[in-house]
Structure formats: C-alpha cells, structure tokens
Amino acid sequence: MSTLSLPNSNLIKKALAGFLLATLAIMALFLFESKASAHGYVSNPSSRADLCAKGTNKNCGLIIYEPYSLEAAKGFPAAGPADGKIASANGLFAPLDEQSATRWTKVNISAGPTTFNWTLKVPHATASWKYYITKQNWDPNAPLTRASFDLTPFCNVAYKGQPSNSYSDTCNVPSRTGYQVILAVWEISDTGNAFYNVIDVNFSGGSGNADTTAPTAPASVSASNVASTSATLSWNAATDNVGVTNYRIFNGSTQIASTSALTYNLTGLASNTAYNITVKAVDAAGNVSPASNAASFTTQAVSGSDTQAPAAPTTLHVMGTSTSTTIPLMWNASTDNVAVTGYQVFKGSTLIATVSGSTVAYTVSGLTANTAYSFTVKAVDAAGNVSAASNVVNVTTPSAPAAYPAWNASTSYVGGSKVSYNNVNYEAKWWTQGETPGNADVWKVLP
Structure with a gap:
C-alpha cells in the first residue's frame, strides 16, 4: 500500500501566519485612512509627526497615517495635553512622547525670523496661533512637560476667521543653542479643541542680524462699493527697512482678514451695521506697524421681502472622537444675503436638531453602538428660507466598550x-x- 506524503506542517503554519499578518496590515491601513478626521499640521519646518509620515522618523506608530490629527483641549498651558503627553496631544499616538536627545530627527534652524507653514486638511474658524520653545537648560532625555518650556509664547497671533488649506506665520525665534523643541498650537474658536505640533530643531548659531524695525503704518485706507454684506478696501503701501510681507485688517481691535495685496474685498458682513476698519503692515521678521487711519462705513440695509435662501453649509465632518452613542459634527458657516439664523441637523432624512446661526458644531447623542449613520446640515435665514443640504457624512459608531x-x-x-x-x-x-x-x-x- 502506498503512503500519502503531506507537506511539512510547520511550513504550512508559517505561510498561514504570514498571510494573516499581511491581511491585517492592509486592513489597518484602510481603517486608519477611512477614519482620519483630517485637520492640520506644521509642514515647514517639519514637525515630528510630519517627519514620521515622510518616513524620516522611524517607529512612530499610527501617526504615519494621519499627522494632522494631534488634537486635544485648548488653553495651554493651563489646559491642554497632560505633562508627558504633549507631543502626542494626550497619548492617542503614544510613540510621539518617547523623548531622548537622539530619538528624533532635528531640523536646522537659526534665531530670528522664521516662517512656520501649516497644511490644513480641514480648515476651521480660528482663535489664535501660538508658538512656545523649550528653555535653554531643559532636559532632552526626560518627557516633555510644561517645566520644559518657556510658557510665554514667543509668537502669539490673534486671528478671526477661517484660513485656507495653507497658512503661515513669520515669527522671531528666540536665541538658543543645540537641540530644542518648539511647540506650535492652532486654537480653534468655536470648539474646545486645539491642534498641538512639536518641532525638533537644532540651533546652528546665535541670533545673527535680526530685524527689529517695524514697517510704517499703511496710509489712506478707504472703503468703496459698500453693499449690504460686502465692501472693498484699499490703501497705500507701507515701507520697511527690509520689506513688507503682508497686511492685517482689523474691525475695531479684532483682526478679520489678512492679505499681501493693497486691496481686499470684505464679504460676509452684517447688513445695516457700522464698521471701523484699520490696517497694519507686517514684515518677514514679524514686526507689526502702527495702525493706519480708520475707514468707517455702514453697510446698506436690505429692503423688501427676503426670498433668497442661504448657501449650503460646506465641509461637514466629524470633529473629535466618536463614542458608541455620540458623534461630534462640525461644518463651515453658510452665507446669506441678510443673515443665517440657524442650522438644521438631519440624520438620514429626519430632522434631529436645530442650532443657532452662530453655532457650527453639534454632538449627536442617543445613538446605537456599531451602527452606520448618515448626516447632513441645512442653513436657515430669518425669512424661513432653507438652503440645500451640505455634503453627506457617513459614520459608523464604534462598538460599546x-x-x-x-x-x-x-x-x-x-x-x-x-x-x-x-x-x-x-x-x-x-x-x-x-x-x-x-x-x-x-x-x-x-x-
């Protein structure tokens, strides 16, 4: 009788194990790509997370799939990530908190004017941009804590409005030597969150010939083409010993826009409302000029019955972390010829909530674990006109813990x-x- 010969069982086990590992890796890749709640990160000088995504930093964990998701409560240093978890924005991407003098790739930098570029995957209404740096004698072999940093930001840019997908600040970086860490914080205005990025830098020298001379004030600011919700601004160029890079536009003491041009079209204004506009010039070193003269105007009142619906809300997305019973939603504000007075939130075709026109976020609650949902949002004005629906967001709640x-x-x-x-x-x-x-x-x- 002949005997049937089977392949080596150990080889079969190894092959199956390899296949399963490869399958799990592919599933993980798609999982994290599909759940990434894209927001923003510092891309130049490259942040720790950016260098992980580029493969320059090694053994970074899951941050390689979403360097833009380092999100925690705003209000640093009083609030925000816990000590020891600053680099990971509170521990979700824990490998980023590993700290030693040799763990991370450094970006060469010098004291003085430095431009920090942010790549924003989903722009948000913004309150400020703040930049902190470690103390000269900090311990690079200990976890990053508040005690590691000078807790007065060396650059603090107040901001009102929503930036585009690319944003930059030019700041005067203080003088340091050797390895230091810069903490960049993007604070959102209409949620309790902020985005935290650490940048590992190496100072190659002293402060050099830093520019400390501010530009002159812009002159002859004027407003024209004043309508119910818009106006055109223009001014004469400021001068500087090196060069003016941009202009900041203020209503009263609040910055509402910025541009590198000598004209700007303000939109989204309230009808029949007084505005008091000034402009300040900024140079590459971050020096800010005195304010220009004030251009004061009142937008036109809207007459007759309002039959124009608002524009549809845009960029509806999940903002933060979903639970088995809740999903936090956020969207970009709509515009209207008069004013948006509210937003309607829909689950499928069912209206589940109405929020005020100044609110662009809502947390849906009372959901079921491990269940697929779809959401849209519509804008409403005072006359009852309803916009078209926003984009659809499809979300599946996680399993109950x-x-x-x-x-x-x-x-x-x-x-x-x-x-x-x-x-x-x-x-x-x-x-x-x-x-x-x-x-x-x-x-x-x-x-």
Whole structure:
C-alpha cells in the first residue's frame, strides 16, 4: 500500500501566519485612512509627526497615517495635553512622547525670523496661533512637560476667521543653542479643541542680524462699493527697512482678514451695521506697524421681502472622537444675503436638531453602538428660507466598550486590573492605590 506524503506542517503554519499578518496590515491601513478626521499640521519646518509620515522618523506608530490629527483641549498651558503627553496631544499616538536627545530627527534652524507653514486638511474658524520653545537648560532625555518650556509664547497671533488649506506665520525665534523643541498650537474658536505640533530643531548659531524695525503704518485706507454684506478696501503701501510681507485688517481691535495685496474685498458682513476698519503692515521678521487711519462705513440695509435662501453649509465632518452613542459634527458657516439664523441637523432624512446661526458644531447623542449613520446640515435665514443640504457624512459608531468596575480611591489594584473612570476604561500597569486614572502614569487607556 502506498503512503500519502503531506507537506511539512510547520511550513504550512508559517505561510498561514504570514498571510494573516499581511491581511491585517492592509486592513489597518484602510481603517486608519477611512477614519482620519483630517485637520492640520506644521509642514515647514517639519514637525515630528510630519517627519514620521515622510518616513524620516522611524517607529512612530499610527501617526504615519494621519499627522494632522494631534488634537486635544485648548488653553495651554493651563489646559491642554497632560505633562508627558504633549507631543502626542494626550497619548492617542503614544510613540510621539518617547523623548531622548537622539530619538528624533532635528531640523536646522537659526534665531530670528522664521516662517512656520501649516497644511490644513480641514480648515476651521480660528482663535489664535501660538508658538512656545523649550528653555535653554531643559532636559532632552526626560518627557516633555510644561517645566520644559518657556510658557510665554514667543509668537502669539490673534486671528478671526477661517484660513485656507495653507497658512503661515513669520515669527522671531528666540536665541538658543543645540537641540530644542518648539511647540506650535492652532486654537480653534468655536470648539474646545486645539491642534498641538512639536518641532525638533537644532540651533546652528546665535541670533545673527535680526530685524527689529517695524514697517510704517499703511496710509489712506478707504472703503468703496459698500453693499449690504460686502465692501472693498484699499490703501497705500507701507515701507520697511527690509520689506513688507503682508497686511492685517482689523474691525475695531479684532483682526478679520489678512492679505499681501493693497486691496481686499470684505464679504460676509452684517447688513445695516457700522464698521471701523484699520490696517497694519507686517514684515518677514514679524514686526507689526502702527495702525493706519480708520475707514468707517455702514453697510446698506436690505429692503423688501427676503426670498433668497442661504448657501449650503460646506465641509461637514466629524470633529473629535466618536463614542458608541455620540458623534461630534462640525461644518463651515453658510452665507446669506441678510443673515443665517440657524442650522438644521438631519440624520438620514429626519430632522434631529436645530442650532443657532452662530453655532457650527453639534454632538449627536442617543445613538446605537456599531451602527452606520448618515448626516447632513441645512442653513436657515430669518425669512424661513432653507438652503440645500451640505455634503453627506457617513459614520459608523464604534462598538460599546467593555464594562469594568468603577475606580475606587480606597481599593488596591495590581498590574492588569481594569477599571472605568469618567466613562473611560483603564488598565493598571503595576500595583496602585489612590492614583486617579488619567492623571497618573500607572494607568493606561484601554482601546
């Protein structure tokens, strides 16, 4: 009788294991690409996350798929990412928090004027851009904490409005030597969040011949073509010892726009409203001129019945992290010939909420875990005109997290113990008692 010979079973097991690993890697790639809630990152000088995405920094973890998602609460240093988790914006991309003098690739830099370029995947209404730098004697082999940084930003740009997909600030970087870290913060105005990027830099020399001379004030600012919601501004060029790079436009004390030209068309103004416009010039070193003369005007009132619907809201997207029962939505404001007074939020074809015309975010609650939903938003004006629907956002809620016992300050826990605290699940790394989850290194967040 002949004997049937089977292939080596170990070889079969190895081949199957390799196939499964490859399949999981491909699935992970598509998962993170599809769930990325694209927002923004510093692309020049390249941030730590940007260099990870480019493959220059190694062993970075999942940030390589979405360098634009380093988001945490705004208000640094009083709020924001916890100490030790500043680079990862509170730990979701934990490898970024690994810190040593040799862990990360450095970008060469010099003190003085430096332009920071942001790439914005989804622009948002903005409150400010702030830049911090480590102290000269910081410890590069210890985790980044607030004590590592000079907590007064060396550059603080107030901003009102929504930037485009590319934004830049030119700032005077303080004098340092050797390896330092710059923390760039993009603060959103209509949510509680901000985006945090760290930039690893190496100073090649001293401050050099830094430009400290501000431009002259722009002259002869005037307004023309004043309509109910728009007006055209023009002015004479400012002068500078090196060169003017752009102009900032203010209504009263609030910056509402910027441009490199000598004219600007203001849009989205309120009808029958007084405006007091001034302009300031800025040079490449970030020096700002005195204010120009004021151009004052009042927009025209709208007469007759209003039959024009607002424009459809744009860029509806998920802003932040969804849970098994909630999805946070955000969109770009609509425009109207008079004014937008509200927004209607739809789940499928069902109206589920109406918010005010000054609100561009809404958190949908009461959802079911592991369920697919679609959302749209429409704008409404005072006359009851309703816009067309925004783009459709399709979202699937994550599975409900496992239920663990509530954390108790008087209970002793050992490594591997799992608890729930403030609706977040944690696992203990080692023995602990009385150390609050979320504020102690002994606890790690469970996915």
